Amino acid sequence: MCVVRDLTKTYPAVRGRRGAPGTPEVRATDGVRIDIRRGEIFGLLGPNGAGKTTLVRQLTGLMRPDRGSVEILGHDIVRHPERASRLLAYLGQESTALDELTVSLAAETTGRLRGLDVRSARGERDAVLEELGLTALASRPLRKLSGGQRRLACFATALVGARPFLVLDEPTTGMDPVARRAVWGAVDRRRAEHAVTVLLVTHNVIEAETVLDRVAVLDRGRVIACDTPSGLKAQVAGEVRVELVWRERAPLDVPEVAALRDRAVESGRRWSLRLSPEEARAAVAAVTGGAAFAALDDFTLATPSLEDVYLALGGSAGSARGLVKA
Amino acid sequence: MSTRPPAAVRNRYKDDSRSEQEPLDVSVVPAEVLPGAARVDVNRAPGTSGTQDGARAVAVLGPRARLWPALAAVYRAQLSRARVARIPLLFVATFQSVGIMVLMRGVVDGGGEARAVVAGSSVLVVAFVALNLLAQYFGQLRASGGLDHYATLPVPPAAVVLGAAAAYASFTVPGTLVTAVAGSVLFQLPLTHLWILVAVIPLAGAALAGLGAALGLLAPRPELATLLGQLGMSAALLLGVLPPDRLPTVVQWARDLLPSTYGVEALGLTFEPDPNWGVVLLDLAVCAGVGVASLAVATWAYRRAAVR
Numbered sequence: 001m002c003v004v005r006d007l008t009k010t011y012p013a014v015r016g017r018r019g020a021p022g023t024p025e026v027r028a029t030d031g032v033r034i035d036i037r038r039g040e041i042f043g044l045l046g047p048n049g050a051g052k053t054t055l056v057r058q059l060t061g062l063m064r065p066d067r068g069s070v071e072i073l074g075h076d077i078v079r080h081p082e083r084a085s086r087l088l089a090y091l092g093q094e095s096t097a098l099d100e101l102t103v104s105l106a107a108e109t110t111g112r113l114r115g116l117d118v119r120s121a122r123g124e125r126d127a128v129l130e131e132l133g134l135t136a137l138a139s140r141p142l143r144k145l146s147g148g149q150r151r152l153a154c155f156a157t158a159l160v161g162a163r164p165f166l167v168l169d170e171p172t173t174g175m176d177p178v179a180r181r182a183v184w185g186a187v188d189r190r191r192a193e194h195a196v197t198v199l200l201v202t203h204n205v206i207e208a209e210t211v212l213d214r215v216a217v218l219d220r221g222r223v224i225a226c227d228t229p230s231g232l233k234a235q236v237a238g239e240v241r242v243e244l245v246w247r248e249r250a251p252l253d254v255p256e257v258a259a260l261r262d263r264a265v266e267s268g269r270r271w272s273l274r275l276s277p278e279e280a281r282a283a284v285a286a287v288t289g290g291a292a293f294a295a296l297d298d299f300t301l302a303t304p305s306l307e308d309v310y311l312a313l314g315g316s317a318g319s320a321r322g323l324v325k326a
Numbered sequence: 327m328s329t330r331p332p333a334a335v336r337n338r339y340k341d342d343s344r345s346e347q348e349p350l351d352v353s354v355v356p357a358e359v360l361p362g363a364a365r366v367d368v369n370r371a372p373g374t375s376g377t378q379d380g381a382r383a384v385a386v387l388g389p390r391a392r393l394w395p396a397l398a399a400v401y402r403a404q405l406s407r408a409r410v411a412r413i414p415l416l417f418v419a420t421f422q423s424v425g426i427m428v429l430m431r432g433v434v435d436g437g438g439e440a441r442a443v444v445a446g447s448s449v450l451v452v453a454f455v456a457l458n459l460l461a462q463y464f465g466q467l468r469a470s471g472g473l474d475h476y477a478t479l480p481v482p483p484a485a486v487v488l489g490a491a492a493a494y495a496s497f498t499v500p501g502t503l504v505t506a507v508a509g510s511v512l513f514q515l516p517l518t519h520l521w522i523l524v525a526v527i528p529l530a531g532a533a534l535a536g537l538g539a540a541l542g543l544l545a546p547r548p549e550l551a552t553l554l555g556q557l558g559m560s561a562a563l564l565l566g567v568l569p570p571d572r573l574p575t576v577v578q579w580a581r582d583l584l585p586s587t588y589g590v591e592a593l594g595l596t597f598e599p600d601p602n603w604g605v606v607l608l609d610l611a612v613c614a615g616v617g618v619a620s621l622a623v624a625t626w627a628y629r630r631a632a633v634r
Contacts, residue, residue, distance in 0.1 A: 057474075060478050061477075061478070061633070062474055062477055062478065062632070062633060063633070064633065072385075073384065073385030074384030074385055075384065075385070075387070081633060082480075083387060084478070085477075085478050085479050085480040085481075086387040086388040086389070086390060086480045087385060087387065087388065088478075089478075090474070090478040092471065092474045092475065092478070093471070094470055094471040094472055094474060094475075095472075095475075096466070096467060096470040096471070096472030097467060097472035097473070097474075097475035097476060098475065100406075100407040101403055101406060101407065102406070105402075105403055105406055106403075108399075109399050109400070109402070109403040110475075110479065112391065112395060112396065112399035113391050113396055113399055113400070113476070113479040113480075113481040113485075114388065114389070114391065114479055114480065115388060115389030115390055115391045115392075115480055116389070117395070118395075161388070163388060164385060
């Protein structure tokens with residue numbers, strides 16, 4: 001339903017000016033190949049600057065790729081970028097076009113600009129605001145709302161004037177649990193009733209594991225893996241993550257602890273280790289018994305997450321810092 | 327085992343970050359249950375004439391927003407922004423023009439010069455709002471990525487540009503009326519032909535709003551859009567309000583190039599006891615021509631700014 005082949009976009013190098021260093025040429029998407037099936041929630045996961053937003057802008061007709069093809073529901077979006085707006089609804093990260101409108105008018109106007117007549121735009125507006133629990137806020141301007149509420153209002157505008165394909169760029173940023181629940185409830189309903197397809201750009205690995213059917217992991221403009229979240233996790237199933245928190249400092253006089261230190265990533269009094277199950281068992285036994293236990297504040301054993309997958313796949317460790325947004 | 331999690335990644339399970347943990351129980355359908363989500367009946371998808379092979383099915387395109395309804399929707403939305411953001415600025419525009427007239431009262435001595443001052447001050451309100459503020463608005467919208475919202479809707483570019491320009495021209499109505507009436511009273515000019523504002527405001531508004539939109543959309547940076555808008559307004563102030571007879575020839579040529587001048591001339595002529603309506607019409611026709619041209623340029627600039 002959405003087929004992407006060899007999509008490449010290069011931002012030209014910027015020459016440095018006085019006081020500002022230049023930036024080299026950046027290949028924001030590099031031969032990206034993706035197949036999204038109808039009715040699935042497909043995720044794009046990757047750290048900041050991995051090329052997620054650039055890829056989405058090319059899919060929504062906002063940016064022309066240097067080469068490659070994008071086909072959405074049988075339409076060639078590279079050749080006819082204007083068709084994208086008649087096939088998909090896009091929720092971008094910016095709301096400046098809507099900020100000074102009331103929630104109600106933002107939804108109604110967007111519906112009318114999606115080709116609805118006044119009556120159906122108002123009908124859909126009321127239904128969507130009700131569905132997302134925004135009715136009480138309908139007469140407030142967007143910019144007077146909190147970040148999460150504003151995001152939810154923007155999500156509402158994306159739903160007015162139904163489209164078979166939703167492209168959502170970090171839709172739940174800043175939202176409280178109730179709003180998140182409203183978003184995923186609305187998505188699931190549209191998927192069940194109309195087989196709506198969703199492309200979700202996200203930073204949040206836990207959200208990704210929960211809602212996505214399949215996920216493509218992007219790193220430096222390339223798709224480094226694409227599978228179901230459990231399929232990806234199976235690739236690193238042999239490993240366990242052990243987290244140790246010491247009360248003050250690690251008891252390095254204990255030989256077992258000193259041996260673990262080489263494999264740990266330290267952050268203050270916190271250690272993080274990726275070990276095989278046997279090693280993990282031994283490590284836990286070592287720190288929970290004997291002398292080390294007195295110095296131990298807390299410990300956790302966890303099965304691998306998409307984050308570990310990302311790291312195991314060779315995602316650049318430095319840029320993985322941006323993978324989880326606090 | 328070759329790579330290790332860096333510092334920022336690994337605290338996730340220990341941190342009490344509820345916002346991260348929360349969605350675990352949110353989705354109604356766990357991802358693992360639906361590996362065959364693609365097998366959902368394609369024929370139920372809205373606007374699609376599908377076969378089982380989703381990739382080959384060509385979907386019927388969603389409706390396109392037609393020009394006039396879309397223009398009306400944009401106009402209404404833009405007009406509603408006045409309540410939130412624009413009213414203080416309308417006061418500024420009006421006070422500025424009334425203040426200029428009060429200052430000029432000691433300088434000009436009735437007659438043709440007084441007519442020029444009142445007409446110039448009235449059209450200055452249009453220049454302030456339609457040219458300056460609209461240039462700033464589009465400059466900021468473009469820089470912040472706000473244009474993406476319109477660019478991903480099936481709306482004709484002309485509807486966005488014309489709707490915004492029409493709304494900004496409408497914002498000028500109260501200020502221009504107040505300035506024209508106050509000026510006429512101040513300089514003892516007849517109010518008889520002030521109805522000509524019905525033509526002057528939309529036509530000068532179209533010319534200046536088109537110019538403002540084009541400047542805002544073409545400027546590579548929002549600061550530059552602001553600067554160009556301010557410069558345009560300053561030009562309208564200096565070249566429109568000062569009586570033309572006192573200006574050097576070169577400046578008079580510049581004055582002839584500025585579209586607001588023709589609005590000023592048309593309005594100024596109607597303060598005469600027996601206006602030359604032919605010249606008034608000609609001036610207004612120039613405004614209309616410039617309006618069409620500048621709005622066309624602005625529409626082209628919008629198209630260019632929307633798809634990069």
